[in-house]
Every structure is written in structure tokens, then in C-alpha cells.
Amino acid sequence: MAEPAVPARFARLSPAQFALVVGFAAVVVVSIGDVAPSLDRLANGLPRMADLVGRMMPPNSDPAFLSRMAWRIVETFQIALVGTVIGVALSLPFAWLSARGVSPIGPFGYGFKALVSLFRTIPDLVWALLFVSAVGLGAVAGTMTIIVDTIGFCARFFAEAMEDSDPGPRESLSAIGADSFSILCGAIVPDIMPSMINTALFALEKALRSSVVLGLVGAGGIGQELKVAFDLFQYRNASAIILAIFVIVLAMEYVTDRLRAKVQ
Amino acid sequence: MTAHSVIEAEGPPAPPDLRKAPLPDIVTLRGLAKSYRGGSNVLDGVDMRIAECERVALIGANGSGKSTLLKLLIGLIAASDGSITTLGETFQRAPSAAQRKRLCRQIGFVFQNHGLVARISAHSNVVQGMLGLPGGWRAVSQAIAPPDWRVRALSALQEVGLADKASARADQLSGGQAQRVAIARALVRRPRLLIADEPAASLDPAAGHDVMRVFSERARDHGISLLYTTHDMEHALAYSDRVVALRQGRVVLDEASGALDVLQLEKVFHG
Numbered sequence: 001m002a003e004p005a006v007p008a009r010f011a012r013l014s015p016a017q018f019a020l021v022v023g024f025a026a027v028v029v030v031s032i033g034d035v036a037p038s039l040d041r042l043a044n045g046l047p048r049m050a051d052l053v054g055r056m057m058p059p060n061s062d063p064a065f066l067s068r069m070a071w072r073i074v075e076t077f078q079i080a081l082v083g084t085v086i087g088v089a090l091s092l093p094f095a096w097l098s099a100r101g102v103s104p105i106g107p108f109g110y111g112f113k114a115l116v117s118l119f120r121t122i123p124d125l126v127w128a129l130l131f132v133s134a135v136g137l138g139a140v141a142g143t144m145t146i147i148v149d150t151i152g153f154c155a156r157f158f159a160e161a162m163e164d165s166d167p168g169p170r171e172s173l174s175a176i177g178a179d180s181f182s183i184l185c186g187a188i189v190p191d192i193m194p195s196m197i198n199t200a201l202f203a204l205e206k207a208l209r210s211s212v213v214l215g216l217v218g219a220g221g222i223g224q225e226l227k228v229a230f231d232l233f234q235y236r237n238a239s240a241i242i243l244a245i246f247v248i249v250l251a252m253e254y255v256t257d258r259l260r261a262k263v264q
Numbered sequence: 265m266t267a268h269s270v271i272e273a274e275g276p277p278a279p280p281d282l283r284k285a286p287l288p289d290i291v292t293l294r295g296l297a298k299s300y301r302g303g304s305n306v307l308d309g310v311d312m313r314i315a316e317c318e319r320v321a322l323i324g325a326n327g328s329g330k331s332t333l334l335k336l337l338i339g340l341i342a343a344s345d346g347s348i349t350t351l352g353e354t355f356q357r358a359p360s361a362a363q364r365k366r367l368c369r370q371i372g373f374v375f376q377n378h379g380l381v382a383r384i385s386a387h388s389n390v391v392q393g394m395l396g397l398p399g400g401w402r403a404v405s406q407a408i409a410p411p412d413w414r415v416r417a418l419s420a421l422q423e424v425g426l427a428d429k430a431s432a433r434a435d436q437l438s439g440g441q442a443q444r445v446a447i448a449r450a451l452v453r454r455p456r457l458l459i460a461d462e463p464a465a466s467l468d469p470a471a472g473h474d475v476m477r478v479f480s481e482r483a484r485d486h487g488i489s490l491l492y493t494t495h496d497m498e499h500a501l502a503y504s505d506r507v508v509a510l511r512q513g514r515v516v517l518d519e520a521s522g523a524l525d526v527l528q529l530e531k532v533f534h535g
Contacts, residue, residue, distance in 0.1 A: 172379030172446075175340065176453065177368025177396030186392050186404035190383045 056239035065237060069225060073244060076221035079139050079214070080207040083146025087207075088200045091151050095158030096184055102162045102170075104180040113159070120152030124210045128219040139220030146207045146214075153206065157199040161192040197263045201256040208252050212245050287316040289349075290457055290489045291337055296346035298332050298513075306332045308513035309346070316456075319483055319490040321500035321521065324510035325533050330493040333510070334459055337491075338371055339364050351456055368396045372450030372488075374460035374479070378442045382435035386426060386445045389434055390417035393449035413452075420448035424478050440471030447479050451486070458483055460492040464499060472496065476503045497529040 013021065037045075060066075094116055096103065103109035127148050131141035169187035178186065189196070215223025222241060229237040291314040298307040307329045314320050322330050335341045337350050339359035347356055351370045353363045372393070380389045387406050394403035394413050402409050406417065421427045424444040434442060443463060450458055463479060464472035480503035483490040494500050500507050501521050509517035509532040517524075517532060 166382065168375065168377050168379040169381045172373060172375050172449075173392060173395055175338075175368075175373045175375075176371065176393070177365060178392075178400070179396075182395050182401050182404050186395065187381050190381050193383060 052235065055235040058236065059240035059243055060234075060236040061240070065240070069222070069241060069244060072215075072222040072225045073248060075139055076208070076211045076215075076223075076248070079142040079146060079211040079219075079221050080204065083143045083211070084150050084200070084204045084207045086143075087147040087150025088154050088203060090147065091154035091158050092189075094151055094155035095162055098155065099159040099162040102165075102180075102184075102188065116152055116155040116159075118152075119148050120156060124149045124214065125217055128214045128217045132218045137218040137220075142211055142214040142219035142221055145219055146211060149210060150203045150207060154199055154203050158192070158196060161195040161199075162188055165191045194263050198260055201260055205249075205252055205256050209249060212249070287318070289313045290316045290318075290351055291491070292349040293333075293337065294347045296333070296336065296348060297344045298329070298336060298341070299344050305344075305513050307336070307343075307510075310510070310513070310515055312508060312515060312518070314457075314489055314491055316489055317484075317487045318506060319480055319504045320492075321504035321507045322491060322493045322510065323495070323497070323500050323507060323529060323532060324493075328510040329513045330510055331461055334461055334491070334493065338367055338459065365396075369453075370456045372453055372455035372458045374443070374446050374450050374458070374463045374492075376462040376465050378439075378446040380434040380442055380445055380449075383433060385431050386421060386434055386437065386441075386448075387414070387417055387430040389445055390420050390448045390452050393417070393420070393452040397453060417448070417452050420452040421445070423451065423482055424448045438471070439467050440474055443467060443471075443475045444478055447475070447482065451482055451488075454486070455488060457489045457491070460490070462493050462495065464494065464496065472499065473502075479503070497526045500529060501526065 094112055097105055098109045098112035098116060100109070103112075124145055128141060128145040131144045135141050135144065165188050169191065170183055173183050173187050211221045211223075213223050215221040215225065216227050218224065222245060226238060226241045226245075229235070229241060291312070293310050293312045296307055296310040296312075297305060299305045306327075310329075310333065312333075322333065324330050332341070336343050337348055339348075339350075339355065342358035343356070347354060350367060353359055353367055355363060358364075359367060380386075381392070385406065391403050391406040391409045391413055394400050394409070394416075397403075399410075403413060406414055409417075418427060418430055421430050424447050426441060426444055426448065429437060429441060429445075434445065437445065447463075450460075458479075460479065464475050467475060476499050479492070480490065482488075490504075492504075501524060504521045507517065507519060507521050507524055507529065508515060509529065511532060517528075
């Protein structure tokens with residue numbers, strides 16, 4: 001009987017796979033040359049960075065400034081909260097209409113799926129620029145941005161959860177003549193509720209991070225204060241704002257983590 | 265109003281005495297055939313009837329056409345040939361939308377895997393049995409259902425012996441309890457015809473008998489016609505008035521269950 005051969009250590013690549021690997025490696029090497037920081041640029045940049053950090057210290061703790069910042073933080077929260085709540089509420093019909101096998105409009109659901117993709121693929125700063133142009137500077141443009149961004153995020157995950165929901169209850173309610181809206185409310189939503197709450201909490205976290213930077217393009221919130229601080233070289237103000245952003249994002253992550261654990 | 269008072273006020277309808285006079289048919293199938301594209305005939309000229317208040321067990325090997333027949337007689341799928349009369353609605357291939365709506369309002373369904381919504385209470389699941397009836401949208405949850413529906417649902421749970429589990433979530437019930445809740449959900453709409461597709465197939469023998477007993481007795485007490493499929497010959501004989509057997513899409517046996525024994529039924533499976 002012939003001796004069994006020891007299996008090869010690595011799978012053999014076909015010529016096409018080999019060409020793909022070489023091509024990918026070439027693109028990475030060229031891109032590093034074009035955009036990655038070189039050692040001499042890093043060496044030159046580090047002292048400047050140290051100088052900037054030095055000018056940021058200590059963070060501004062002037063009560064008048066802190067009170068102005070506190071109001072901006074409240075506004076940032078409001079943008080995130082209102083935008084997420086409205087966005088999550090609007091995501092439900094979008095998800096229902098676009099979910100394969102669940103949508104009451106059948107193949108027309110692809111239109112809604114495409115719209116949700118459009119909401120998701122355009123970055124939030126671009127939406128913010130559009131809404132600032134449409135409704136003017138301020139928090140309203142920020143809230144509208146968060147709404148659109150939340151629909152793009154939540155409607156996709158809600159639709160996927162609906163598609164994966166248990167078909168048993170859906171079929172049993174359909175067999176007794178329940179309409180598709182009743183099946184959505186009675187069988188699908190209760191089944192996917194934990195997943196929906198999880199997604200909504202992630203959306204809230206994401207919205208808070210977004211609403212912090214939306215101010216950079218004039219859409220309200222603490223970001224507006226940060227932009228002013230950098231524009232006017234008020235680096236101690238900037239460091240206080242960055243510290244505040246860090247604390248509120250961390251606090252939000254802690255709260256949403258706890259809520260998620262409860263839902264599980 | 266309590267569940268008990270509703271039972272006392274309305275009371276279950278008196279079961280008709282089958283010995284007195286033959287009752288009218290509630291289901292009549294004539295020359296019913298069903299074939300899928302590119303496949304052989306699943307059903308091939310089935311003639312069958314079910315009388316009002318009659319309990320019929322439908323048996324046959326896998327692929328003999330039992331589940332297809334259940335779906336056809338309420339119009340969930342379209343027939344290839346023959347005619348169907350269910351609860352006074354006659355149709356050739358499939359019922360019209362209006363006929364289907366009328367049919368749904370008079371039928372209760374119990375599936376093999378209960379089909380309960382896992383994360384809501386047993387009570388809310390039973391209330392959902394009212395969906396499809398006029399104003400039924402309020403049955404999506406017991407929280408928004410009319411008070412008399414909530415009481416009716418509790419009565420239905422009481423009938424299957426699970427009133428004490430009304431607030432328990434469906435995913436906290438055992439398989440047998442879940443199937444009994446599914447029976448309560450079917451009963452709460454006061455159907456004229458109750459259809460069950462292998463209701464005890466996923467249960468252990470004791471729970472299976474328990475579910476079949478509840479199922480069959482409640483149908484008899486309320487004068488509901490019952491059609492159920494099963495692979496268990498004891499269930500077929502013990503809980504029905506008549507047994508119909510299918511083999512390769514044809515009716516090969518149609519007898520009163522009192523005139524049959526397990527050996528005769530097993531011949532259906534072994535040719």
C-alpha cells in the first residue's frame with residue numbers, strides 16, 4: 001500500500017489568484033508612497049504637536065465659558081436624541097416596505113431599499129452641508145442630518161431583522177386572514193424587539209458622535225464652539241471642549257452598554 | 265366581567281346529537297387534483313366530505329398529499345382540477361379574495377410548531393386569534409384589545425387548562441403548553457372548522473395525547489368540525505369520528521374510526 005502524502009502547508013494559488021495578490025500588493029505599496037506619513041514628516045510634526053498640546057493646557061475652566069459650553073452640550077444632546085427618535089420611528093416603515101419576503105409591496109420594495117442605501121452612503125457631513133444650505137445655520141439642520149443618517153443605518157438593520165424573523169407566527173396569523181400590517185405589529189415587531197432596541201442604541205451613540213462634528217459645518221451643537229476655538233487660536237477652549245466631548249461620548253457608551261445588557 | 269361569567273353567560277353551544285339525523289356537509293371535495301409544475305400529481309381525484317361537528321383524522325405517508333389537501337380546502341394554494349366547497353364557499357381553483365376573507369373568519373388553524381409569538385404573553389397570543397375578524401386590528405396585542413376579547417381569550421386559556429399561565433411569555437412554556445395555547449388561539453375566534461396539521465408531532469407521547477385530548481374534546485363540546493393530520497395511528501383512532509387515508513394522492517380508506525384498528529391503518533403506510 002502506498003504511503004499517504006503529507007498535505008501541503010498552503011493551498012496552491014491559481015495563476016489568476018496569484019496575479020490578484022500581486023496586483024493588490026502593488027496598489028498598497030504605491031498608495032503608501034502617496035499618502036502615508038513619511039518618517040521625516042513625522043519627525044518634523046511631532047515637536048509641533050507637542051507645542052500645540054502645550055498651548056492647550058490647562059483646559060479653560062472659566063465659569064462663563066463653561067456655562068456657554070454646557071448649553072452647547074445640551075443642544076448637542078438634543079440634536080442626537082430628537083434626530084434618533086424621529087429617525088428610528090421613520091426607519092420602521094422604510095424597513096417594512098423594503099424587507100424581502102415581508103414587504104407588502106413586493107418587488108417595489110427595492111425602490112425603498114435603494115433610497116435607504118442612498119441615505120446611508122452619503123456621509124453625514126455632506127447631508128449637513130445640504131441641510132444648512134436648505135434651512136440655514138443651526139441645530140435644525142443638524143437634527144435633519146441625524147434623522148436621515150439614522151434612517152440609513154436603522155432601516156437597513158431593521159429590514160434584515162424582519163427578513164430573519166421567525167416565519168412560524170407570521171404564517172399562522174396569515175392563515176387566519178390577518179393583514180400584513182397586523183402581522184408586522186403582532187408577530188414581527190415583538191420578535192425582533194431586542195435587535196431593534198440594540199440597533200436604536202447604536203444609532204443613538206452614532207448620532208451623538210455625529211452631532212459633535214456637525215457644528216464644524218454650521219449645523220449646531222458643541223462642534224460649532226470647537227470650530228470657533230480653533231479658528232480664533234483659543235487652544236485652551238478647544239482642549240476643554242475635546243475633554244467634554246470625550247466625557248459625554250464615554251458616558252453615552254456606558255449607558256447604552258448597560259441598557260443593551262438589560263435587553264439581552 | 266370575569267372569564268367565568270362569560271362562560272356562564274354565553275355557555276358553550278350544545279353538541280349536536282350525531283345519531284338523530286345526518287348533519288349537512290361543511291366541506292365537500294369533488295375530483296380534487298393538484299400537481300406542481302414539472303412534478304407528478306400530489307393529489308389525484310380526491311373525493312371527500314366532512315359533516316358539521318364531525319372530527320376527521322387524515323393519515324398517510326410523507327408526500328401522500330395531506331398538507332396540500334389542508335391548504336387547498338381553505339384556498340391557501342390553487343387546485344389544478346376539481347371543485348371545493350368549504351363552509352358554503354364553492355370554488356374551482358382558488359377562492360376569490362372575498363371568499364377567502366369569509367372563509368378565514370370561520371376557520372381556526374393549529375400548526376405543527378404552534379406558531380406562537382415567542383416574546384409576548386400566552387394571553388396576548390390568544391387575543392391574536394381574533395385577527396382577521398371585523399375590527400381585528402386591535403387584536404395585535406392584548407394591551408389595545410377590546411375588554412370582551414381579553415376576557416374571551418382568558419376563557420379560551422381556561423378551557424385548555426392554562427389560565428394560570430396567561431401572563432407567562434410563550435417562550436417560557438413547555439412544548440405541550442405552547443400547543444395548548446395555540447389551540448386556545450384557534451378556539452377564541454369561535455370557528456366552525458378547526459384544521460390542524462400534525463398538532464402533536466413535535467411532542468413527547470404523554471404531551472401528545474394531552475394536546476390531542478384537549479383538542480378533540482373542545483371541538484366536540486363546541487360543535488366545531490375538526491380535520492387533523494397525524495402519523496400516530498392511536499391519535500387517529502382515539503380522537504376522531506372518521507379516518508380518511510391518502511396514498512399517492514388518492515383516498516384509499518374512508519371509515520368510521522370505531523370500525524378500524526391500528527393494524528388496518530398501518531397497512532396504508534406499508535401498501
